[in-house]
Amino acid sequence: MTERITVDARGSFCPGPLMEMIAALKLAKVGDEVEVLSSDKGTAADIPEWVAKVGHTLVDSTAHGGYWSLVVRKAK
Amino acid sequence: MAKKLLIVGSGMGGTIVANGVARQIGGLLRTGEVNITVIGNTPMHLYQPGLLYVPFGRIHESELFREQTRVLDRRINFHVDPAKHIDVEKNRVTAQSGRVYDYDYLVIATGSRLMTGVIPGMAEGAHWFYDLEGARKLRTALASFAGGKIVINANAPHKCPVAPLEITFMLYDYLRNRGLLDKTEFTYTYPIGRIHALEPVAHWAKPEFEKLGIKYETFFNTSAIDPQKKEISSEEGVTLPYDLLITIPPHQGSQVIEDSNLGKGGWVPTNRTTLQREGSTNVFVVGDTTNIPISKAGSTAHFEADTVIENLVSIFKEGSWSRLYDGKVYCFVETGMTTGTYVWFNYETPPNPTPPSQMIHWFKLAYNRMYWLSARGLL
Ligand SMILES: Cc1cc2nc3c(=O)[nH]c(=O)nc-3n(C[C@H](O)[C@H](O)[C@H](O)COP(=O)(O)OP(=O)(O)OC[C@H]3O[C@@H](n4cnc5c(N)ncnc54)[C@H](O)[C@@H]3O)c2cc1C
Numbered sequence: 001m002t003e004r005i006t007v008d009a010r011g012s013f014c015p016g017p018l019m020e021m022i023a024a025l026k027l028a029k030v031g032d033e034v035e036v037l038s039s040d041k042g043t044a045a046d047i048p049e050w051v052a053k054v055g056h057t058l059v060d061s062t063a064h065g066g067y068w069s070l071v072v073r074k075a076k
Numbered sequence: 077m078a079k080k081l082l083i084v085g086s087g088m089g090g091t092i093v094a095n096g097v098a099r100q101i102g103g104l105l106r107t108g109e110v111n112i113t114v115i116g117n118t119p120m121h122l123y124q125p126g127l128l129y130v131p132f133g134r135i136h137e138s139e140l141f142r143e144q145t146r147v148l149d150r151r152i153n154f155h156v157d158p159a160k161h162i163d164v165e166k167n168r169v170t171a172q173s174g175r176v177y178d179y180d181y182l183v184i185a186t187g188s189r190l191m192t193g194v195i196p197g198m199a200e201g202a203h204w205f206y207d208l209e210g211a212r213k214l215r216t217a218l219a220s221f222a223g224g225k226i227v228i229n230a231n232a233p234h235k236c237p238v239a240p241l242e243i244t245f246m247l248y249d250y251l252r253n254r255g256l257l258d259k260t261e262f263t264y265t266y267p268i269g270r271i272h273a274l275e276p277v278a279h280w281a282k283p284e285f286e287k288l289g290i291k292y293e294t295f296f297n298t299s300a301i302d303p304q305k306k307e308i309s310s311e312e313g314v315t316l317p318y319d320l321l322i323t324i325p326p327h328q329g330s331q332v333i334e335d336s337n338l339g340k341g342g343w344v345p346t347n348r349t350t351l352q353r354e355g356s357t358n359v360f361v362v363g364d365t366t367n368i369p370i371s372k373a374g375s376t377a378h379f380e381a382d383t384v385i386e387n388l389v390s391i392f393k394e395g396s397w398s399r400l401y402d403g404k405v406y407c408f409v410e411t412g413m414t415t416g417t418y419v420w421f422n423y424e425t426p427p428n429p430t431p432p433s434q435m436i437h438w439f440k441l442a443y444n445r446m447y448w449l450s451a452r453g454l455l
Contacts, residue, residue: 005340007369008369009369011403011423011424012369012370013273013274013275013370013421013426013427014237014273014274014370014371014405014421014427015232015233015237015273015369015370015371016268016273016274017369018267018268018269019232019233019267019268019273020369022232022233022267022268022297023232023233023326023341026232026326026341027340027341042275046268046269049269049295050268050269050295050312053295053312053313054295054297054311054312
């Protein structure tokens, strides 16, 4: 069964949302989704850039008031 | 009936909590209304930040260790008896000896561990300095290093976020002092799109790297190491040759956390301000083992411990508590063998490092010695 894990990285300056995404994906199974909530607007660009390089799937990227939600599905 | 406080893990966070509570509830300990027990994995307390200096012969191994019984307040019961199962429903911990420790309040402070085995070839092909054995081997490798390609490779997640930069700058100074810079090529790799997690630190370090001729590969998450070919590859499709590979391995929390079903990867879901385990009111979590998305560092463990101490003392003395953790982290950063800087931040305040100076380097060295006072709760 696939799962969705949510990491609330709002207010996380270090290690930050992308590092949290990478760490959570390492523990996930192929097909699982990781959602990261971030208050850092750079994340909305960084996570898709990394996902494209590594070959996972960006499922969703939504701007909410003051924070962003990014969902990535583990592809390998 | 005495109220029982049990602390699992006798590293930085567990020791500071135990000593801090003991110092403030002397009367309750004397009358037997409260007792404090710590269970750990080892009789010796290791000051981990000192490991950074081992490969360069800048610290004696004896300075890294103290007997745990001498670091802990003597009113605390201490057992070297690793926890095998933590049962937060029944309020008890079963240890390796078979002994069962029950508690009214539990502090989980089991830290994080190096997962060199999860990346093929890492254990055989890489050096590291995050444990004593690794730091000793690296010291030997550096002593015979006569030039070549050095790769410094950071993996997510890891404790002490500043260590990858520190080892790079210190290594640069060390090899300059040995006259080997013109025979050495440095490449630094980092998991995300800049050379450090903290944006202002990355902003400061990038031109420094460029000035020193240190190359870097960002978006580099290690997939495999080939010790025969001496190559390291990333999930992003980059392969780098090396003569000496220094890695910061990926980390996970302690095995007992997964075995007790308390958190995937050994990271315990923890409320970011109360530091209570999600779902428990009598279980607090400090240090590396929380799943809070902040730096895994001794200073984090220390500031979290301060919050937990105040709350446990209030519980024992007044029956209620209210102190919240604000996410504070403070890190010294060595920027070479003779200079350093520092950075602090919390959930609300972004980091803003000051320019490196010799004075801050001396502060870091002084702290390395003062740690033992701080762990005892005297500082
Ligand atoms: C090379 C290096 C340099 C560092 N430099 C810095 C620095 O400059 N500044 C900074 O702030 N931080 C630094 N750190 C990080 C810092 O040491 C850790 O973040 C800190 O020790 C975390 O404290 P902790 O109590 O969570 O874990 P630890 O101090 O690791 O303690 C956890 C303890 O729990 C024990 N344990 C594990 N499982 C069990 C079990 N089942 N039963 C009983 N006991 C168990 C372990 O053996 C260990 O003793 C550095 C770390 C390293 C390795």
